Amino acid sequence: MRIILHLFVALALAAPALSSAAGDWPGSRPVRLVVPASAGGSLDTLARPLAQAMSDLSGGRFIVENVGGAAGMIGAHNVVKAAPDGYTFLFGAIHHVILPIAYPKMPYDTATDLTPIGLIATVPNVVLVRSDSPFRTLDDLVRTGKTSQQGLNYGTGGKGGLHHLSAEHFKLLTGAKMQAVHYRGSAPAITDLLGGQIDLMFETMPMALSQIRSGSLRALAVTSAARSPALPDTPTLAEAGVPDLAVTTWYGLFGPAKLPPQVSQHMRALMAQALATDKIKALWKDYGATVDGPGAKDFPAFVASELRHWADVGRRIDFKPGE
Known part of the structure; x- marks a missing residue:
């Protein structure tokens, strides 16, 4: 009897992930997109139209929730602590791979406590x-x-x-x-x-x-490797005489650790559909954003490489968080 009870509890806990895998995600339950900054910034500006596009395509409700503070750590930690059931995601950015340099005593580990889902934009x-x-x-x-x-x-x-x-x-x-x-x-x-x-x-x-x-x-x-269509007459850093510095700001979606692969796949597919709509493509073009930058094909590997890259930059410039 005890074994049956334990099995019942385990199945109940797994139900959200199993329902996502079955294809009825998101259903009637709202999906939180946590923006770790105040309203009106670049993160929020991109998140809101994307959330609306995903709502329209899925018939579900994708809600942007601004949770600012501590350079984005509070919002990210909010997602880290959430259940990995496909209903809480982080609308993150390059800042989250830089935070470990500036804040060595963070309350979570970006590399292990977040699941990279996909690239949203590169600017x-x-x-x-x-x-x-x-x-x-x-x-x-x-x-x-x-x-x-x-x-x-x-x-x-x-x-x-x-x-x-x-x-x-x-x-x-x-x-x-x-x-x-x-x-x-x-x-x-x-x-x-x-x-x-x-x-x-x-x-x-x-x-x-x-x-x-x-x-x-x-x-x-x-600062990108190639000129931007939004500013075609502005040279790159390399063209202007600084060839060893190329930096782009990227935005991506993350879930909590241990997010089932089926949930990640569902979210990644819906996000790709939203990014391919005419409205989002027009908005991204106006912002000077693209969706085919580094990380578009293998976002998890890209995030891992970015963590290594910025740790190396921090060492090169001898950045000292306490100063």
Whole structure:
């Protein structure tokens, strides 16, 4: 009798995963897409239309839930603790493979506590100066950074983030003297760049495009390996003289650890359908985003390689979290 009872309990616990495998997922139960940042940022901007497209295609309900704080760790930890039943996912990004560098004592392990599902988008970053800056080219900026006594001030959306590490890597490769000015997010950094309080910043393209198109900011280079269709006249870093630095911001979907393979496959297939709709393709094009970047074919292997790559960058620039 005890054996039968234990078997019944085990089957009950496995029911969500089994129902997903049977093909009736998501059913009537809402699926949470946890965005580990506040509303209005680049993560949220991409997540909401994608959630709507997946709802329309599946007949289910995909709900975006903003859980910001601690550089994205709170939202990610929320997903790590969730049941691996196909109803809680993380709308994550490159930031989650960088966090272990900046926060060695994280409450979870990105490599083992999250299940990579698939790539959602890849966008270049841009090296920005204000429109009236004396720096017309990247070479102008590097030359001044090398020769001026005080160096240049660059803004970041937070210490230990992608743009901070990218700028420090740029500084190492070019020999330009640069000092970081950290802000609580990209928006206040852009405000100070426009106001002349800082000289430059690295920023994700969707956050910068409107200011570039309006003529308020100038893009000196894109950080991707190839030019962006959204800014076809802007050279890559390699074309502008910095060949050893190529960085793109990528966004991807993650589930909790031990997510059944059938659930991952269902979610991956639905996500691919949504990304192929005309509406999403048009939105992504407007944001300067693509869906065929590194990681599109084997996202789990890509995430593992990114964890290794950014750990190596952290060592190269001698990044010290406590400083």
